[in-house]
Amino acid sequence: MSPHIPSWEPLSEAVLSDQLGTYDRMRSACPVAASPRGVTLFRHADVVAAANDPVRFSSVTTLRRSIPNSIDPPEHARWRALIDPFFSAERMAVLQPRVRAIADALVAGLPRHTTIDAVAEIGRPLAVRAQTDWLGWQGTEDRLLAWMAENHDATRSGDRERTGAVAAAFDEIVGAQVERRRFGGAEPDDPTTELVSAHLDGRPLDDAEIVSILRNWTAGDLGSVAAALGVIVHFLATHPEVQQELRSDPSGLAPAVDEMLRIDDPFLVNRRVTTETVRIGDHELPAGTRVYLNWASANRDEAVFGDPAAYRPEEHAPHNLVYGTGIHVCPGRPLATMELVVTAGSLLAATSGIELAPDATPARETYPVGGWRHVPIQLR
Numbered sequence: 153m154s155p156h157i158p159s160w161e162p163l164s165e166a167v168l169s170d171q172l173g174t175y176d177r178m179r180s181a182c183p184v185a186a187s188p189r190g191v192t193l194f195r196h197a198d199v200v201a202a203a204n205d206p207v208r209f210s211s212v213t214t215l216r217r218s219i220p221n222s223i224d225p226p227e228h229a230r231w232r233a234l235i236d237p238f239f240s241a242e243r244m245a246v247l248q249p250r251v252r253a254i255a256d257a258l259v260a261g262l263p264r265h266t267t268i269d270a271v272a273e274i275g276r277p278l279a280v281r282a283q284t285d286w287l288g289w290q291g292t293e294d295r296l297l298a299w300m301a302e303n304h305d306a307t308r309s310g311d312r313e314r315t316g317a318v319a320a321a322f323d324e325i326v327g328a329q330v331e332r333r334r335f336g337g338a339e340p341d342d343p344t345t346e347l348v349s350a351h352l353d354g355r356p357l358d359d360a361e362i363v364s365i366l367r368n369w370t371a372g373d374l375g376s377v378a379a380a381l382g383v384i385v386h387f388l389a390t391h392p393e394v395q396q397e398l399r400s401d402p403s404g405l406a407p408a409v410d411e412m413l414r415i416d417d418p419f420l421v422n423r424r425v426t427t428e429t430v431r432i433g434d435h436e437l438p439a440g441t442r443v444y445l446n447w448a449s450a451n452r453d454e455a456v457f458g459d460p461a462a463y464r465p466e467e468h469a470p471h472n473l474v475y476g477t478g479i480h481v482c483p484g485r486p487l488a489t490m491e492l493v494v495t496a497g498s499l500l501a502a503t504s505g506i507e508l509a510p511d512a513t514p515a516r517e518t519y520p521v522g523g524w525r526h527v528p529i530q531l532r
């Protein structure tokens with residue numbers, strides 16, 4: 153018989169006030185822990201194994217079909233074949249100067265020697281402006297910023313009605329963009345138009361499919377890019393030697409950014425559901441168990457990284473799980489990395505120093521997000 157799975161309360165005050173510290177302690181004490189929400193996997197090896205076993209760890213965790221996030225094999229591969237080319241290296245190279253212009257303008261407008269919040273004044277506006285420019289949704293920036301704030305609060309509240317209303321509000325923003333291209337005579341040359349005219353297995357996508365894909369390109373990711381920038385700016389401000397090194401040689405920014413996000417991963421978990429009995433260490437999880445892959449914990453596993461806080465970009469890169477692994481590995485990684493590298497590069501190029509503000513304290517984010525809620529800094 154399988155030993156009892158230890159329990160924990162991921163949404164308790166004690167856990168929320170120190171998420172990373174709790175994950176570190178849980179990981180060394182037990183590979184899995186259960187709460188009424190499901191069973192969490194904390195260790196790198198278990199998270200990697202589950203993510204690479206989509207047959208026994210299904211992504212069909214809700215009734216709401218989400219493309220490609222909640223699709224299992226073999227159908228999943230057909231959707232990824234349609235989606236992945238939108239993030240090709242060639243397309244990112246074309247987009248890069250536009251993101252650079254957005255980041256340069258944002259950074260140029262920031263005051264110097266005055267306390268600003270890197271999440272609210274750099275992360276969120278950059279994420280929204282870059283995303284709307286990429287998708288051809290100019291003019292929706294304010295609605296998206298307001299939506300991000302409401303989505304964040306609704307998700308935290310756990311109130312189903314509220315999260316449902318937020319999802320519907322988002323579908324309306326996306327739906328209007330699709331409609332403009334389908335019936336409004338507007339066919340701007342952008343990825344939204346391309347998606348509206350895309351085919352799968354020789355048939356055009358229907359509106360629900362297009363909206364679902366666009367929701368997953370936008371809704372989940374605006375928040376991740378904004379939160380990632382908070383983590384990066386905080387790391388630079390608290391590691392002056394790394395900041396100096398990257399000022400002198402910004403060519404190392406891509407692996408540096410990945411490593412900063414590994415140490416403090418803003419994208420905490422993804423869900424799966426077991427399709428048969430699976431073993432994790434000595435524990436047996438019956439079919440139908442809801443499982444959380446805890447990327448933030450796996451990314452700090454001492455068994456793989458030694459000291460979780462040690463900054464070693466090259467050495468840790470092969471085991472970095474910030475963008476997941478397996479068939480659902482993040483297709484948006486090239487876009488996210490480009491936006492993060494370009495923005496960090498703009499900040500370093502246009503300033504001589506990034507420091508934590510002397511008159512305010514950074515505040516941590518809490519589940520379902522990691523990283524920082526506020527990062528008060530001063531630019532020199």
Ligand code: HEM
Pocket residue numbers: 203219220221222232368369370373376377380419422423447473474475476477479480481482483484485487488
């Ligand atoms: C710092 C920013 C980002 C982080 C940390 C991140 C992280 C992740 C992770 C961990 C997964 C794996 C999910 C799973 O296994 O269930 C994922 C999947 C996904 N990401 Fe990202 N992501 C980021 C940005 C983006 C962007 C910019 C886009 C698109 C514009 C994007 C689109 C997606 C999609 C569509 C999936 C689902 C893929 C599938 O199910 O096959 N992500 N992301």
